[in-house]
Amino acid sequence: MNWNRISGNWDHFKPLLKNRWSRLEDQQLRLIAGNRDKLLGKIGEAYGLSEGESDAQLSAWQDSQDWQPPA
Numbered sequence: 765m766n767w768n769r770i771s772g773n774w775d776h777f778k779p780l781l782k783n784r785w786s787r788l789e790d791q792q793l794r795l796i797a798g799n800r801d802k803l804l805g806k807i808g809e810a811y812g813l814s815e816g817e818s819d820a821q822l823s824a825w826q827d828s829q830d831w832q833p834p835a
């Protein structure tokens with residue numbers, strides 16, 4: 765899925781991200797506001813991952829999303 769679609773529907777994806785990376789706090793997700801680079805940093809901080817590892821996990825999650833916004 766295109767990141768712009770995730771960013772543009774951030775409120776829908778926040779709970780899904782929280783489900784995948786439970787150490788992320790609601791306030792962090794609110795402040796990230798769809799910014800992929802900020803999210804990568806927070807995933808890395810929360811889980812002790814390198815930027816490359818965080819990117820690989822986030823890319824895999826992103827590719828697994830198939831949500832379509834309501835018409």
